[in-house]
Amino acid sequence: MPGPNLGPSFLTLNFQLHVPLQVGLQILPVDGNPHKTSAIVCHPSGVAGMALSYDGCYAFTAGGQDRSVVQWEVNVSALEAAVSLGGEDLTPFYGLVAGGREGKFYRELEDYFYYSQLRSQGIDTMETRKVSEHICLSELPFVMRAIGFYPSEEKIEDMFNEIRFSEYVDTGKLIDKINLPDFFKVYLNHRPPFGNTMSGIQHSFDILGFTNSKGKKVIRREDFLKLLLTKGEHMTEEEMRDCFATLFGLNPEGWKSEPAASSVKGSEICFEEELPDEITAEIFTTDILGLTISQDFRQDPTVSEVVKNV
CATH class of the missing domain: 1.10.238.10 (EF-hand)
Structure with missing residues (x-):
């Protein structure tokens, strides 16, 4: 929401789960500099509406369930000062x-x-x-x-x-x-703000897989390969075999990224020998992709430290 006195700045609404929770000020252009953005939680249950005064000096927010309207003074100079103090070039990044x-x-x-x-x-x-x-x-x-x-x-x-x-x-x-x-x-x-988490990978297995006799969500090997070939940004048969050949050590790491490199091992891979009958999220992450699972501050396992690279 631009205003006549905001200069190269915009008032923004920040959403979480489709609910506007914060009102913020953003200096344009948006380049990822964290000092160019400032936001506050205006109401405990979210923002139902927002309006800007004719001169751009004040913002008004309505809280909806809390039945309150709050007037906020917009101080662009304070945000510009934060940008200046944050450093130039790549320093803020x-x-x-x-x-x-x-x-x-x-x-x-x-x-x-x-x-x-x-x-x-x-x-x-x-x-x-x-x-x-x-x-x-x-x-x-x-x-x-x-x-x-x-x-x-x-x-x-x-x-x-x-x-x-x-x-x-x-x-x-x-x-x-x-x-x-x-x-x-x-x-x-x-990049993903919180990296690749095990909860995100597990959620995919919950949707695509089924519950086996041990109570775990798994995807059958045949279904797993079919999904790679037919769903989303699907692979070709050759691409899939080449990727698995690299992951299982039949091709050198990074071979596909080397302009002069070639592979003759992709066609030799036997999926029945290399992949288990049932694949869990943990097997997919650690055994197939070769990633490690570490705990972050949110107590949600984070996939990190690449062991094998395609």
């Missing part, structure tokens, strides 16, 4: 990952980013390397997966379009490469 700028995660991200440059030029080449601050957009999904974020094909296309058209209005040109700072921002803005 470093705090959004474990360890910050000097932490293990960001160091690994740098390593994967620059390794991607080498990989795209050919790992075994003896030619002089071309040092650059950018990688091609086609490399983006591989680096994302290497650092533990596994976007869907739809999400990948959204990221591609966001980058391609980021300067189109100003220059009329499409972008086909990305530098590390911009890559870092794209990652932060598209």
Whole structure:
């Protein structure tokens, strides 16, 4: 909700389970900087309605069940001050990952980013390397997966379009490469806020599977393979065999991401030998994908620390 005195800012309503719980102020453009956003809980049972004064200096919220209307003063200067104090460039973003700028995660991200440059030029080449601050957009999904974020094909296309058209209005040109700072921002803005949790994976098994004789939700091996081939962003038979061949060690890790690599092992895999008759969420996560399960502060098991990468 824009206002005449809000400048490059918008009043926003933040929703949870389709119920507006907070009223916030957002400085535009939205780039993921946490200091550009401020929100407060206005009413205990949610916000039933909101209006802005004609001059943009006050906001009015109605609480619905609590039968109250509250007037709020909008102080854009305070939010702008928070942005200034939060630092410039990537400084506000470093705090959004474990360890910050000097932490293990960001160091690994740098390593994967620059390794991607080498990989795209050919790992075994003896030619002089071309040092650059950018990688091609086609490399983006591989680096994302290497650092533990596994976007869907739809999400990948959204990221591609966001980058391609980021300067189109100003220059009329499409972008086909990305530098590390911009890559870092794209990652932060598209990653799942709480990572991949076991509760989310278990929920999928609750829907797709059935309860076996031991009282566990499972998916039969035949149904599991059929789902991969027919539902959602389904795989081809070749893609599925190649992925399982890599997960089970028949292909070297990362082989598919190497431009010069090829596989002859996918057709050799025997699903009856490699996969159990019934697959649980735990088997899928730890035995098939090779991920570990750790506890986070919300007491919800979080899938982390990739052991095997496709």
